[in-house]
Every structure is written in structure tokens, then in C-alpha cells.
Amino acid sequence: MTDYGENLNRVFQLWTAGPMLSIALTLAAFMVGNWLFVRFGRPLWMPPVLLAALILAAAVAVSGIGYQTYQEGATWLTVLLGPTTVALGVPLYQQMHHIRALWKPILCTLPLAASLAAVYAVGIAWLMEAPLSILASLAPKSVTAPIAMGIAEQLGGSVALTLGGLLITGVLASVFVDWGARRMNITDDRIVGFALGLNGHAIGTARAFEISPIAGAFASLGMGLTGVFTALFLPFVFPF
Amino acid sequence: MVLLRGFLVLIVFFMLGEAARVLIGLPISGGVLGMVMVTATLMVRGRISDELAEASRGLISVLVLLISPGVVGVFFIADQFSGHWMTIAVALVVGTLLSSFTTLWLMKRSAGATVESASHD
Numbered sequence: 305m306t307d308y309g310e311n312l313n314r315v316f317q318l319w320t321a322g323p324m325l326s327i328a329l330t331l332a333a334f335m336v337g338n339w340l341f342v343r344f345g346r347p348l349w350m351p352p353v354l355l356a357a358l359i360l361a362a363a364v365a366v367s368g369i370g371y372q373t374y375q376e377g378a379t380w381l382t383v384l385l386g387p388t389t390v391a392l393g394v395p396l397y398q399q400m401h402h403i404r405a406l407w408k409p410i411l412c413t414l415p416l417a418a419s420l421a422a423v424y425a426v427g428i429a430w431l432m433e434a435p436l437s438i439l440a441s442l443a444p445k446s447v448t449a450p451i452a453m454g455i456a457e458q459l460g461g462s463v464a465l466t467l468g469g470l471l472i473t474g475v476l477a478s479v480f481v482d483w484g485a486r487r488m489n490i491t492d493d494r495i496v497g498f499a500l501g502l503n504g505h506a507i508g509t510a511r512a513f514e515i516s517p518i519a520g521a522f523a524s525l526g527m528g529l530t531g532v533f534t535a536l537f538l539p540f541v542f543p544f
Numbered sequence: 545m546v547l548l549r550g551f552l553v554l555i556v557f558f559m560l561g562e563a564a565r566v567l568i569g570l571p572i573s574g575g576v577l578g579m580v581m582v583t584a585t586l587m588v589r590g591r592i593s594d595e596l597a598e599a600s601r602g603l604i605s606v607l608v609l610l611i612s613p614g615v616v617g618v619f620f621i622a623d624q625f626s627g628h629w630m631t632i633a634v635a636l637v638v639g640t641l642l643s644s645f646t647t648l649w650l651m652k653r654s655a656g657a658t659v660e661s662a663s664h665d
Contacts, residue, residue: 326613334609353608357615364616371620378613384603385610387554389575390561391600393582397592409654417647425639432631442635446643449611454573464617465625465632471615472636480644488645490652499647503640506607528579535576 320369326377329367333360346514348478351507354471389450396528399521406494410529417502418530421446422538425469441465443538445473448505451531459542474507481508493519501526550599557582 319325337356344350364374403410425442434442440461444452449470456466481499490496497519500508505527512523561578564570570577586592625632 330609330613334606334612337608337612353612353615356608356612357619360612360616361619364620371617375613375617381610382613386558386562386575386578387551388603388607388610389573390554390557390578390582391603393557393579393586394592394597394600395604396579396583397586398597400587406655409651412654413647413650417643417650420646421639421643424642425635428639429631429635432634434628434631434635438625438628438632442632442639445636445639449607449614450575451573453614454575458573462621462624463614464621467611467614468618469632469636470611471618473640476637476640477644480641481648484645484648488648488652490648492652492655495648495651495655498651499644502647503644506611532576532580535572539572 316368320373320377323377323380325367325369326374327380329360329363329369329374330378330381333357333363348482348511349475351475351478351510353507354475357471385450385453389448389454392448392450392524392528392531395521395524399525402494402521402525410498410525413498414502414529414533418446418533419537421503421530422534425473437461438465440542442469443542444534445469446477446503446505446530447534448527448531451535452505455535455538458539470505471507474504477504477508478511494522497522498526501528502530505530546595547599547602550593550595550597551603553596554578554582554599554603557585 333356334352336359337352340355341347341350341352364371422443422445425445426439429439429442437460440459441456441463442465443459443461444455444466447455447470449467452466452470453463456463477500481496481503484490485496485499493516496515497512500512500519501523502508504511504523509520509523509527513520557578558575559578560581561576562574564577564581565572565574
């Protein structure tokens with residue numbers, strides 16, 4: 305009986321010695337999250353990334369792998385965020401004709417809207433006397449994850465808090481843009497899509513693709529431009 | 545093989561971005577610099593190879609998978625920010641509400657002006 309338990313223990317140690325258990329848990333959580341999302345009828349306020357993160361947190365806690373060991377193994381996946389950021393340049397190029405067609409309103413809106421996406425939240429947190437590390441973590445909240453992580457690190461914020469803020473921002477932006485568009489009588493999918501991508505990054509973009517391909521294209525555009533603009537502008541002005 | 549070629553292109557551009565970041569001393573992540581370089585290169589070339597388009601679509605489609613380990617961290621650093629949850633929540637909710645409405649309003653105004661001036665022409 306003890307032998308059996310010992311052997312089980314050795315198997316578990318074998319699994320956690322390398323990255324395999326971390327990778328398996330992450331992949332499984334991603335798939336279950338997507339499956340549940342479809343099962344729940346694609347709710348606006350409960351996107352796949354939120355489901356996946358909740359499942360993953362529970363799995364890490366229950367499996368006994370430990371957060372530290374899990375993260376070390378998951379590095380094998382997260383290292384791909386670099387090339388994935390580069391990959392975002394491809395849809396940006398593919399939608400260049402959209403940028404050219406609507407370049408004036410995009411150019412008028414982008415700098416102010418992308419700055420305000422950061423300034424509103426940082427300003428509110430600053431008024432509520434949050435420490436600098438929290439301000440730095442919140443500043444890139446509307447920027448797509450791989451870029452935001454880089455910005456948060458550079459500004460001296462917490463990457464985990466930034467990602468949490470990103471998650472909440474993406475979900476809220478999907479809900480608020482929907483609400484705002486109805487209140488302001490905006491039916492142009494290009495405007496709704498752009499607002500979704502600019503404020504709600506990848507989560508807003510995924511939502512925009514559910515509305516229409518045009519909305520999705522403009523969301524990718526808004527997400528990409530906000531990412532570049534914020535990455536270029538924030539490190540120079542922070543902390544004011 | 546085809547996918548791998550596109551993947552290699554993305555990795556090379558990422559490495560170039562990292563190199564540019566260090567050599568020029570810009571406070572911008574290597575990934576963003578690589579993204580700008582890829583877009584600029586594609587615009588100069590005027591076309592995109594199937595393998596690069598496929599590889600980037602593949603990577604972007606698993607973006608959620610790649611960020612989920614980082615997101616999980618927020619559940620394990622809870623005590624670190626325990627005194628500030630209210631501040632963070634208010635900043636995120638009110639900030640996102642204001643910025644979503646601002647973007648919609650700005651876009652509606654400037655796009656409306658474009659449409660109007662076009663109709664006057």
C-alpha cells in the first residue's frame with residue numbers, strides 16, 4: 305500500500321519535473337473554457353479567457369502542482385507571446401486599405417481615445433491614492449496582452465495585476481461599447497468595431513468578430529493601433 | 545513545413561525587434577518593434593506569403609491560451625494588493641465606461657464630419 309502511494313508520488317514528481325503537467329493543464333483549461341463558452345450561449349460578460357483562467361486557477365490549486373512550478377512550466381507556452389505580438393502586424397497590413405479609407409476619423413480619434421483609455425483609469429486610481437506600482441499596472445489596461453505585459457514590466461508594474469485588469473477591461477468594454485452604441489444610435493459596424501478593439505483589445509476584438517467581419521477588421525485595427533501608440537507613448541510620459 | 549517557414553519569419557522579426565530595442569535603447573518591447581517592422585516590410589513588398597499569413601493566423605487564434613497562465617497569476621497575488629481592490633475596481637469600471645463612450649463619441653463625430661464633407665463635395 306505504501307509502495308503504491310510512493311510510486312504515485314514518484315509519477316507526480318516526474319510530471320512536475322518538466323513542463324508537461326503545466327502545458328497539459330493550460331491546454332485543457334483553454335479547451336474546456338471554449339467549450340463552456342459555447343454551451344453558455346456566448347455570454348458577453350463571460351468570455352473564454354475568463355472561463356479558462358478560472359478553470360486553470362482551480363486546477364493549479366487542486367492538483368497540488370503549486371503556483372511557482374506551474375508558472376515555470378507554462379513559460380514553454382508564454383514564450384510564444386513575443387512572436388505572437390509580431391504576428392499582429394500581419395492583420396494590420398492586411399487591413400491597410402481600411403485605414404486608408406477612414407484614415408481621417410481614425411487619426412482624429414486614436415491619439416486622444418488611446419491616451420484617455422489609460423488616463424481615465426490611472427487618474428481615478430491616482431485620485432484614490434494608489435501606489436505607483438498599481439498605477440503602472442493599470443496604465444496599459446486597454447492594450448493587447450503581449451504588448452501590455454511589456455509595458456507593465458517597463459513601467460515597474462505587476463504583470464499579473466495588469467493581466468487581471470486587462471481581463472476585466474476587455475469584458476467591460478464589450479458590455480459598455482454595446483450599451484453606448486445603442487444610446488448614441490451608432491449603427492456603423494466600423495465605429496463599433498474600432499471602439500471595441502481600442503478599449504477592449506483581444507477580448508473586444510473577439511466580440512467584434514461576432515457582430516460582423518467588418519466590425520472584426522476594425523477591432524483588429526483599433527487594437528493594433530492602440531497597442532503601438534500606447535507602447536510608443538506611455539513609457540515616455542509615465543509617471544508624468 | 546509551410547507553417548514552420550512562416551513561424552520562422554515571425555521569430556526572426558521578433559529577434560530583430562529585440563535587437564533594435566537594445567541597440568537603439570527604446571523603451572518599447574521587442575515584440576512591438578518586430579510588429580512594426582513586419583508591417584513596414586509587408587507594405588514595402590506590397591504582398592504577403594501564404595505561409596506568413598497562416599502562421600500569424602494560427603498564433604493569434606491561440607492568443608487566449610498564451611495569456612491564460614499570466615491571468616491565473618492574479619488569483620495568486622491577491623494578498624499583495626489586498627488594500628487596493630476597491631481602488632482597482634473603481635478605476636477599471638469607471639475608466640472603461642468613460643473611455644468606451646469617449647471613443648464612440650469621437651469616432652461618430654469625426655466619421656460623421658467625413659461623410660458630411662464628402663456629400664458636400
